[in-house]
Amino acid sequence: MTPRTRTFRILAAGAAVMLAAAACSGGGREKTDDTGTSGGGNAAGSSGYTIAFITHETPGDTFWDKVKNGANQAAKDTGVTLKYSSDPEAPKQAVLIQNAVDSKVSGIATTLVTPDALAGAVKAATDAKIPVVGFNSGINEYQKLGALMYFGSDETVAGTEAGKRLASQGVKHPLCVIQQTGSVALEARCAGVKSSVPGTENIQVNGADDAAVTSTLQAKLAQDKSIDAIVTLGAPQALDAIKAKEQSGSQAKLVTFDLNEQAATEIKNGNIVFSIDQQPYVQGYMAVTSLYLNLKNGNDIGGGRAVLTGPSFVDSANIDKIIPFTKNNTR
C-alpha cells in the first residue's frame, strides 16, 4: 500500500504546483457577462406552427452549426416551434421524415442529399398535405419529389464560378481537395472548377485528421510542382493547406469553400485569396421562414424555382464587414 500512497502524494503535490502556477493568462475568451443572448423576437411557439427541420448533418461539422443557428433564429423571429433532427445515413433520414409526418407537424424542411432514398418519405408528407421545403442539397430533384421550394447553392455553379475566378488570375493547374470520400456535392464542386479550368486535379484526404490532411497535401505539392492553386472544400482543410504550403515552399494560390472564424482571418491576412460561401445561415433561416410564410400567407418564394444562397464570394474587398459575423458563428 505504501507505494500507492506515495504516488498519491506526488500527484497531489504536482497538482498544487500547477494550480499555483495558474495565474491569470491572456488570450482566452473575452469575459463579458453575456447572459442575454443575441436576437429578440417572439417567444417560441407563439405562432402555433411546428416545423420539423431534418438534415444529413455529420456531427461535429462547423457548417451545420451555422445552418442550425439560422433555423433557430428564424423560429424565434416567426414564433415557430422547431423540431431538429439529423442523420448522415439516408435510410435513417427517411425515417426521421416519416416520424415528422406521423407526429403531424405543420411543415417539414429537409435536405434532399439522397433524393431516391428520401422520395418515399417526402411523398408520405405531401400525401398528408404537409408542405415540404428542400434546402442545401437536391436542387435538381426537389420539384420531382414534391417539395414546394428550395434554398441552397448549386454546387456545380459554385465550382464553375470559382474556376472562372481562378482562370482569370492565370491559374492553369489547380488541386481540388476532397475531404470526404464519395460525397456527391464535393465531387460536383470539383467538377465545376474543372469545367472552367481543364487542368484541375482532384485529391482525397482524411478530413477527420488534420495532420494527415497536411502531410498528404505536402506530399502532393512536392510531387507536382506545377500546381498553381489549391481549392479546399471546407474551411478547416484550408487552414491545413496553409501549413502544407509553408512546409513544401509552394507558391500556389489558396481558395476555399465555406468559412469559419480562422479562415476569415486568413483571408484578411492574405493567405487565402477568396472563399466561396454558400451562406448556410441563410439556408436554415429561409427554409423555416418560407414555410412560415407559406402556412400563414400562402407564399411561394422563388415562384417555383430554386432560390440560390450562393456562391457569395468573400475576399479582401468585403472581409472586414464579414469577420464580425464569423465570430458570431452565423457566417
Next chain:
Amino acid sequence: MSQTLEAPAPAPSEPSNRVRMGLAQRLLSRPEIGALVAAVIIFIFFLIAAPSFRSAESFFTVLYQSSVIGIVAVGVGLLMIGGEFDLSAGVIVYTAGLFTSMFCWYYGVNLWLGAALSLVFCLLIGFLNGYLVMRTGIPSFLITLGTFFVLQGANLGVTKLVTETVSTPDISGIDGFDSLGTVFSSSFKIGSVTIWTSVLWWAFFVLLAAWILQRTRIGNWIFAVGGNPDSARAVGVPVVRTKIGLFMAVSFLGWFVGMHQLFRFNTLQAGGGVGNEFLYIIAAVVGGTLLTGGFGNAIGVAIGAFIFGMTSLGIIYAGWDPNWFKAFLGVMLLLAVLVNLYVKRMATARKVG
C-alpha cells in the same frame, strides 16, 4: 533499420538447454521481420514508381505521417501484446486536445495547466477502461467501444456547450503556447529537410517500449498476461495492475499526440480522430503483433506505422488517381500481412524441422 537486424539474441538469463538456432533462424523468429521485409519491398516499389518519393524531404514527410500514427500505435501494440484492445484510442487524441484548449480558453489560464489536467483526465479514462475490463470480465472490445462512443459524444457536446460552435477557438495567444509548441510540435531543418520533433518522440517511445518489453520485469508481465493470464496469475504476475497500466499507457500516448495536434493546428474540430483507432491496430498487426496477444514487439509496430505512412503518401507521390487510394491501401496492407505470415511460417517450420 540496421539496428533491428543487429538486435540481441534472446535474454542470456534463459537456460541454455534449448536447441541453438542459427542467425538466420533467430532473425526469422522475430515478430517484426515479416513487416521489415514488406517495408523494404514497398519502399523499393515506391522508389521505382514515384520519382518525387526519392528525396530526403519526402522521406521525412513520410516519417512525420508515420509518427502521428506510430506514437499511439506503440501503446496499442503493447496493449495488444497484453491481450486487450482499445477502440477509444482514436478519439482520446482529440479529447485530450479539446480539453486543454477549451479549459484554458474558458478560464483564461496558462496552457501548461490545461495540458497537465488533460493528462490526468486521459490517464483516468485509461484507468477506467482497464478497471472495468478487469472488474467485469467483459471483453475490452466492448468496454472501449462504449468509451469510444461516450468520448465521441462528449467531445461534440461539451465543445458546443463551451464554445457555442463545434470547433475550438484559436489558442495561439494564450500563455504557454510557444513553450508547449516547442515540446510537442516544433520542427528544425537540416539542410533542406524538415524534421518534426514528433518523429524524435516516436523514436524515443519505440525504443523505450522495446526496452521495457525485452529487458524489464514489466515486459515479461506484459507477455505473460497476453499469452495466458491464468498461468500468469498463478506464478504471481500482477495481472490486474499490468493490464490497467497498459490501458493507461495508450491513453498517455493518445494525450501526447493530442497535444501535438493542438499545438500544431491551434484549433481542433470536435468530430476528429474517429477511425484512427483502426490505423493503430493495423500498424500493430502489420508489425507482427498477434491479435490474440502474447506475441509482438515495439520495433515491429513502428515498422507497421511506417508502412502505413509510406503507403498513404507513396500513392500521392506516385501521382495516381486518388479515387483508388483506399483500395490500393487495402491491397498493400493485405500484402504486408501475407508476407508477414509467410515469413513467420517459414521461421516456425524450420524450428520444428
